[in-house]
Amino acid sequence: AQSVTQPDIHITVSEGASLELRCNYSYGATPYLFWYVQSPGQGLQLLLKYFSGDTLVQGIKGFEAEFKRSQSSFNLRKPSVHWSDAAEYFCAVASNNAGNMLTFGGGTRLMVKP
């Protein structure tokens, strides 16, 4: 069965600093990988996704993520964080074997210091 681990429950960074949120997945073949963001009181919004090809994918709001097969990771990065990036971030994985099912990680809550 596929699974997703986000090791960091909370992360605090200063505004303008760089950010990396970790995501590790467990799945035998190449998965389909996603990052979602949830602002307070809102639903989840898709930031970016990876299916194949270039392992560095660009998303909305200046985010990017890199797929590393050898490490089973799909970490989310942003070079300079803005106060509006404070939110909860979810990594998710899907696969052909699981049909149309996304499996979500537990989420990482990002706080931004002024």
Place this chain on the structure above:
Amino acid sequence: DAGVIQSPRHEVTEMGQEVTLRCKPISGHNSLFWYRQTMMRGLELLIYFNNNVPIDDSGMPEDRFSAKMPNASFSTLKIQPSEPRDSAVYFCASSPSGQGAPVRGGYTFGSGTRLTVV
């Protein structure tokens, strides 16, 4: 495109009452998902429909919970009777991908219904 529309946004009800949550998926999306989000358990998949047919309801916590999708543009999640431990945010999501197909598009989520059972 109005996105996935959920109603109501907030619901406060007394224990024992019936609660019905509603969802209108994006037109043309043939997969629909109901999730529950709590601080303790995070995001939990309750049930998944494809072409209006329930495919996987293994996440439905107990018989008090039921979900229907009478047509492609409407789904309901009902709790009867409701209990305080059902308090959570309930999300509906839809996807254009069908059963067995890779979920390339990801899901589009609604804004959720915050349910409080007192």
